[in-house]
Amino acid sequence: MRSEAKTVIIGGGIIGLSIAYNLAKLGEEDIVVLEKSYLGNGSTFRCGTGIRQQFGDEANIRMMKRSVELWNGLKEELGQDVEFTQSGYLFLIYDEDELQSFKKNVALQNRFGVPSRIITPEEAKEIVPPLNTDGVIAAAWNHTDGKANPFKAVFAYAEAAKKLGVEIYEYTEAKDIRVENGRIKAVVTNRGEIRTGRVINAANAWAPLINKMAGVPIDIPIHPYKHQGVKTEPIKPGQIEPMVISFKHGGVYLTQEANQGGVIGGYGLKYGPTYDITPTYEFLRGVSYRFSQIIPALKYVNVIRIWGGFYAETPDGNAAIGRINEIDEFYIAAGFSGHGFMLAPVVGEAVAELIVDGKTDKPLDFYDPYRFERGELRGRALQMG
Numbered sequence: 001m002r003s004e005a006k007t008v009i010i011g012g013g014i015i016g017l018s019i020a021y022n023l024a025k026l027g028e029e030d031i032v033v034l035e036k037s038y039l040g041n042g043s044t045f046r047c048g049t050g051i052r053q054q055f056g057d058e059a060n061i062r063m064m065k066r067s068v069e070l071w072n073g074l075k076e077e078l079g080q081d082v083e084f085t086q087s088g089y090l091f092l093i094y095d096e097d098e099l100q101s102f103k104k105n106v107a108l109q110n111r112f113g114v115p116s117r118i119i120t121p122e123e124a125k126e127i128v129p130p131l132n133t134d135g136v137i138a139a140a141w142n143h144t145d146g147k148a149n150p151f152k153a154v155f156a157y158a159e160a161a162k163k164l165g166v167e168i169y170e171y172t173e174a175k176d177i178r179v180e181n182g183r184i185k186a187v188v189t190n191r192g193e194i195r196t197g198r199v200i201n202a203a204n205a206w207a208p209l210i211n212k213m214a215g216v217p218i219d220i221p222i223h224p225y226k227h228q229g230v231k232t233e234p235i236k237p238g239q240i241e242p243m244v245i246s247f248k249h250g251g252v253y254l255t256q257e258a259n260q261g262g263v264i265g266g267y268g269l270k271y272g273p274t275y276d277i278t279p280t281y282e283f284l285r286g287v288s289y290r291f292s293q294i295i296p297a298l299k300y301v302n303v304i305r306i307w308g309g310f311y312a313e314t315p316d317g318n319a320a321i322g323r324i325n326e327i328d329e330f331y332i333a334a335g336f337s338g339h340g341f342m343l344a345p346v347v348g349e350a351v352a353e354l355i356v357d358g359k360t361d362k363p364l365d366f367y368d369p370y371r372f373e374r375g376e377l378r379g380r381a382l383q384m385g
């Protein structure tokens, strides 16, 4: 392991790796990524694979519009297939209140070039043939949303970053950060010390611990909540191509994996704050019941796996991204709640621009880490699960 680096990124999830890759792409050298376990083992490998632009606020819509453009080109750019497919997101709507709020969101999304629209239950059934449309009065549909394979995406970013000179150290835990007179001096790890002047905190659920090591003087409230995912045995291809969501059924979401055929998803059962991610029987029962309410035929399909992971949540469900002014060259990109996987390409691009150019055209102000201290919470991000 090297003893000196210009940039140390703490966290080998998709956010840390995307930042590393994008920094190297902009010509930065001497970049090290530290991962205390193996790459992806935090939240990223445990996610529901979904990628959508259907948010209810301008910043997340604009960020995700750019992210989808990037997802679309990742195979070519990174040189590996990340199995990104634009199979759409279908939000089921059951009453007039929901309809009004989705209509408002769709109008906003359309203003920023996202081609979402409200469709009839019959059209929804054409998109997902085994769908139960009982009680459904409409659906919000965007065919340019989609999904990707988190395992392949992590390895594709890691390999592409390495080709550009980034060094990635797995099983290497940041234990302390030495700061003197507002300047970073070194990151202390279980494998020795790396002298550096720049740290990027991409540790998501563990980000508060990293902030504490550096003595970040402001409160950035990020709390780890256990959410769970489920996967079934494979079913006939092409049955449930989009991500299907129902807030009326406890925030259930489900989709069929593009290549392996299993149905994966989850619902809004959460525990915490906690660092315990043991899966629960309560989740298995709850998710099986809700899946079969949305797609009755799933009653006959076996579950093969459930797992736990973190939503690293902030009070408004939006991440904290930006520079910490009191510590020279300390940055944070963490607290992504249920949507860090989808945002990773654009966050990597934006953070790299911020560091290298000192500015970015992405709306990073929205994710200002100081907003909590000022009591300026954003509207709650639309969140599944």
Ligand code: FAD
Pocket: 010, 011, 012, 013, 014, 015, 016, 034, 035, 036, 037, 038, 039, 040, 041, 042, 043, 044, 045, 046, 047, 048, 049, 050, 051, 172, 173, 174, 175, 202, 203, 204, 205, 206, 227, 228, 229, 266, 308, 309, 310, 311, 333, 334, 335, 336, 337, 338, 339, 340, 341, 342, 343, 385
């Ligand atoms: P992580 O992947 O958690 O990476 C942070 C890394 O930091 C970890 O690997 C950790 O080991 C490492 N680390 C921590 N402390 C240290 C240290 N001291 N030293 C070194 N390394 C350290 N998002 C979506 O966009 N779409 C979805 O459909 C979706 N579904 C989800 C479903 C579930 C059940 C869950 C749990 C999450 C879901 N998410 C989804 C959220 C998504 O998984 C996260 O927002 C995203 O993976 C965050 O990426 P990250 O790189 O910031 O964090």
